[in-house]
Amino acid sequence: MTEQFLIERPSFHPATGQAIFTYGLGGKSFTETLTLPEVDPEKAASPAFAKLLDLTAIVLGVSYFKLRAPFEIVAPNIALSEAERAFAIDVYENGLGEFYARNNLARFGKLTISAPHDAEAIKPIVALPDRALLPIGGGKDSLVSVDLLTAVGLDFTPFAVNPKGPIITSIDKIGTKPVYVTRTLDAEMIRLSKEPGYYNGHVPSTAINSMIAALCAVLFGFNQIVLSNERSASEGNVTFDGRETNHQYSKSLGFELLIASILSDATGGALKYYSLLRPYSEARIASLFTHETKFDRVFSSCNRNFRLTGNDGPLWCGECPKCHFVFLIFAPFMAKDRLLSIFGKDLLDNLDNEASFRELSGLAGQKPWECVGEILEAAACLYTLTRHADWHEAAVVRAVKADLFAQYGEPKLQAAMAECLTDSHDHHIPPALAAKVAAYAV
Structure with a gap:
């Protein structure tokens, strides 16, 4: 029998703020947990949140899939539209491109995902306040975004998954109460990744953190997720298995446009996703x-x-x-x-x-x-x-x-x-905000 990677339907428990994700591979079961701040049960019951939770399960799965990197992915209880199916394949192909290249694994164009079909009906519009969730990575980029958003007067809240070190000290300096999420990886997955017969390598962490941010945007009321990815992130590293492989693929403009469309569809057009620094080197x-x-x-x-x-x-x-x-x-x-x-x-x-x-x-x-x-x-x-x-x-x-x-x-x-030093027009920033930022960033 061909080896398969199983993605179970996730569950969410508003009383504890815990999202539980379960995966199966090679006869082993793995469980990952996200712990979110205090949650309004009504918002957690929305169709948009349920859809985003399912998509988050798909994306988080890359950490477990790569242990064996089989050709078949099955999600028997997660309904996917054609656009969502293409998104999932992109995450598992291009998002794991560096992993494949460094382990010499040919997977491009060969992965399949089996999941029920979700008719691409328009999702109900979610009511989200006009404010931004801003992932902070601890480096220079997101802190430049802090300066720009402050200058143009867009209300924002810092966001981080498993904050540590420079992330915490940077957010302390920002002085705005953050949204923090605790992500607990399955300990057995971490152990196996170091054992013979299993693979290890780079995963698309920006894609993972973006999906977690989307859950928080719907639960806590943000109509924008503002990334701090520069235009340089779209340049790849090497050609492998017939296509360009990019360490920063999930920071690239191509992926940004793809995930922005998926998040917009899931929320009836309410949630925007873009990188504020995309025009810049x-x-x-x-x-x-x-x-x-x-x-x-x-x-x-x-x-x-x-x-x-x-x-x-x-x-x-x-x-x-x-x-x-x-x-x-x-x-x-x-x-x-x-x-x-x-x-x-x-x-x-x-x-x-x-x-x-x-x-x-x-x-x-x-x-x-x-x-x-x-x-x-x-x-x-x-x-x-x-x-x-x-x-x-x-x-x-x-x-x-x-x-x-x-x-x-x-x-x-x-x-x-x-x-x-010349700003690019190739970006996905809302036009009015782009004009304000360009006027300030001279």
Whole structure:
């Protein structure tokens, strides 16, 4: 018999705020729990919430599916429209693209999902107040969104799943009461992921957290989920199994448009989903971050702060590609003494980091499997530093300069930097809000 991944219909208990998700794979059963704040039972009884809970079960399932990555997914008690079925397949194919590439598993175009058909009837419109739920990741991006939303006067509430470290300290600095959700993964799944005969790897965490945010939006009254994903997130890493594989797929514009449509349909058009930073490059976001100093000592993009096991070390390890990339994009725009005070050391003046900066800028290897910006963007920032009074003598800048110029040429690097600082019109932000943000972010 062909191995199948089973997704059971989830349950929700308003008295405890617990959502229970159950999965089956290889004769084993797994249970995951979400614990939400105090819930209004009436809102939890709405058709929109029931539909979103079912879709959340589908998306959360990727963490368990990847243990064996079978070709068949079955959800016998979850009715899916054709659009929702396509969404589910996209999450399990492109959302797990890096996982497949790094485990050398060919699955694109080969997965099937069996579920009852849900007639695509228009869902009742949910009444949701005009305010935003803003996921906070602890890094620079969502904090730039805080600044922009504050400036244009859009009411927002910070949101996080399993908040820790820089997420908590950043939200404390924001000073607005957050919505926190506790996600408890099945311990047996975590154990098996380290055992022979089982796979492990990257999952589309933005897709997962977005579905959890959608549950909260309907329960607690928010008509917008505002992400902080930049345009660079749409660039992939490698080609595998006939298509581009992107570490940040669930942060890409393509996925944003797909999930926005699904969430809108589930709520009768009431719930909007978009990224406020989509018009911007990483470098442009870094330049906007420099306008505000209050988050300097609390934010971090270093993944060592967000491991399941936690981290008691510094906010920035100074050794990983994320640290190197963020340092690089800040350097052209931020005063050097401020940047050094944030990171605690000069990452561009240490030749041990040269290989990493070469990968980031396309001079060697491949784009790292990390949430970093475009290769040409990193090259353009390095080029800018070769002409910068504070940075042109830094060891790494001097070491890569000749190869940078030889590979790209000055005209291309100059044009790339100008492009980094030019806002894109390719986004999904509501037009009136986009106009207000553009007027402020100059």
